[in-house]
Amino acid sequence: MKPALFSVLCEIKEKTGLSIRGAQExxxxxxxLMRLDNMLLAEGVAGPEKGGGSAAAAAAAAAAGSPTDxxxxxxxxxxxxxxxxxxxxxxxxxxxxxxxxxTTHVMNLLREQSRTRPISPKxxxxxxxxxxxxxxxxxxxxxxxxCEAVMILRSRFLDARRKRRNFSKQAxxxxxxxxxxxxxxxxxxxxxKEELAKKCSITVSQGVGTTITVAQVSNWxxxxxxxxxxxxxxxxxxxxxxxxxxxxxAAHAAAAAVQNSQTNSxxxxxSGFQMKDEEFQxxxxxxxxxxxxxxxxxxxxxxxxxxSGDLFMSMQNxxxxxxxxxxxxxxxxxxxDTLRHVISQTAGYNxxxxxxxxxxxxxxxxxxxxxxATTPSSVISPTEGPGSVHSDTSN
DNA sequence: AGTTATGATTAACC
DNA sequence: GGTTAATCATAACT
Numbered sequence: 001m002k003p004a005l006f007s008v009l010c011e012i013k014e015k016t017g018l019s020i021r022g023a024q025e026x027x028x029x030x031x032x033l034m035r036l037d038n039m040l041l042a043e044g045v046a047g048p049e050k051g052g053g054s055a056a057a058a059a060a061a062a063a064a065g066s067p068t069d070x071x072x073x074x075x076x077x078x079x080x081x082x083x084x085x086x087x088x089x090x091x092x093x094x095x096x097x098x099x100x101x102x103t104t105h106v107m108n109l110l111r112e113q114s115r116t117r118p119i120s121p122k123x124x125x126x127x128x129x130x131x132x133x134x135x136x137x138x139x140x141x142x143x144x145x146x147c148e149a150v151m152i153l154r155s156r157f158l159d160a161r162r163k164r165r166n167f168s169k170q171a172x173x174x175x176x177x178x179x180x181x182x183x184x185x186x187x188x189x190x191x192x193k194e195e196l197a198k199k200c201s202i203t204v205s206q207g208v209g210t211t212i213t214v215a216q217v218s219n220w221x222x223x224x225x226x227x228x229x230x231x232x233x234x235x236x237x238x239x240x241x242x243x244x245x246x247x248x249x250a251a252h253a254a255a256a257a258v259q260n261s262q263t264n265s266x267x268x269x270x271s272g273f274q275m276k277d278e279e280f281q282x283x284x285x286x287x288x289x290x291x292x293x294x295x296x297x298x299x300x301x302x303x304x305x306x307x308s309g310d311l312f313m314s315m316q317n318x319x320x321x322x323x324x325x326x327x328x329x330x331x332x333x334x335x336x337d338t339l340r341h342v343i344s345q346t347a348g349y350n351x352x353x354x355x356x357x358x359x360x361x362x363x364x365x366x367x368x369x370x371x372x373a374t375t376p377s378s379v380i381s382p383t384e385g386p387g388s389v390h391s392d393t394s395n
Numbered sequence: 396a397g398t399t400a401t402g403a404t405t406a407a408c409c
Numbered sequence: 410g411g412t413t414a415a416t417c418a419t420a421a422c423t
Contacts, residue, residue, distance in 0.1 A: 164402050164419045187412090218411080219403060226413065227401090 007118075033136075036143040043150045045085045046143075080153050088146045092139065099135040103128050167220070171200035171212055175220050179228075180242035185370060186225055193217045225370065 040046035106127060110119050167175070178196055179186050188196060193214045200212040228235050 166401065166420065216402075220401090222412070222414095223402070226415090230414090 030140070033140050033143070036140065036147055039147055040088075040143060040150075043147075044081065045088055045146060045150060081150065084146060084149050084153065088142065091142050095135055095139050095142065099132065102135075103131050106131060167200065167212060167216075174199050175217070175224070176238065176242050177246055179221065179224050180239055181246045183239070186221060187370070188217070188221060190214070193221075229370075 037046060107124060110124050110127065113119060166172075174196060178188065178192070182188070197212050197214045197217045200217070232239075
């Protein structure tokens, strides 16, 4: 009697179980879970152990070129990230273990019960899968919260906008020096950027020395170019300052050449320059400019000012010092741009007066962008630059 | 507080 | 892929 009843129950269960099973057997890969998995993998949380994820990012950065990545704030970030990863992994393991324990427990229970009620092995299997599903949903929660944590960490540490730090004085100095001494074509090559980044990172006071990356150099130049172009007047003072500075640094080498100025009073070289300055400001400015512009129209692209006129008005800034410096450094090839800048002011001034927009020896073109300097200063200066520049300017 | 300076991000462009 | 131009968000200044 009893065995017969048991078998009947078995059959019934088998049938209902089949129908249920058929309906929910397929378990589609949850897209959200996939998303989370992918993200965790991308963030280096779910990937291989120790050093896997963070090292991947670091390796990518290192492989990109600069051995000195932006590690100052990165290290902190990395530490936190690995902390998260550790928590994640231990939790995950715990869940896994709990899942297994629970599964075996349930299986034991079912096996025990199978003596008193009919339980097919398929049913056990189904039970197990249900348990697994439950646990995986818990795991998903874990993943989700981990993702959130990573996101928060990211926004806290990596979003540089949040805690923007100005570059050190020296770094800005270096960048500005390069910018104004390559004013006609302020587009540093990749190597130049790397060099600048390196130089900027080795700021003298390396206490809080903001390590500067190539990307930051690019950012800086991008910003500088656009902002300089947008309001040249605002940068006049700065431009003069750096023009003078860079010129002065090269002055030593060129000291002798200065004496050759044919025009006037070799007796008092100092006053001679002053005179020149005055000349510029006053009557013979036009004459000068024709000379100067003539020599530049050939070498560098003409440079039409976007909103001409009011840009080069501050002649006062062109005092004896700065101009003198430019003069002195004129025959040094790397100073051509500096010279050009100083000259450009006079030319610009002339533009205003004479209304001839053609003469503007910068690299800016009419559209407001720097021309693709058909002949970059570094190329033209050694060949035709220094000679002509020197002879012309000393005059 | 309001303003300016500045580094970073983004979309559009080539 | 690098630039430009606009924009954001914060630092620094008034």
